[in-house]
Amino acid sequence: MIAGQGFPRRELAAGLYVVATPIGNLGDITIRALETLSSADLVACEDTRVTAKLLQRYAIDTRMIAYHEHNADKAGAKILEQLQAGARIALVSDAGT
Known part of the structure; x- marks a missing residue:
């Protein structure tokens, strides 16, 4: 998959997916990570500006x-609420996983 061309979505079961992200080189991300990020209903991340760069590179x-x-108390409650409602949520860290 070439950066900027989008990534196919796949069927994910409801739940929380911890997604490993690359440290330094965005090209080091795995295909499974890209599939999960593009198929999730929501991406929970430390800094949306940092994660946006990764998602934009792959047109996700x-x-x-x-x-x-x-913001863990407030955002965590929202995430748990969505998980209980059947959402598929990807969790990423700015510094890799």
């Missing part, structure tokens, strides 16, 4: 929510 338009130590 999944909605994001910031989830970090400063």
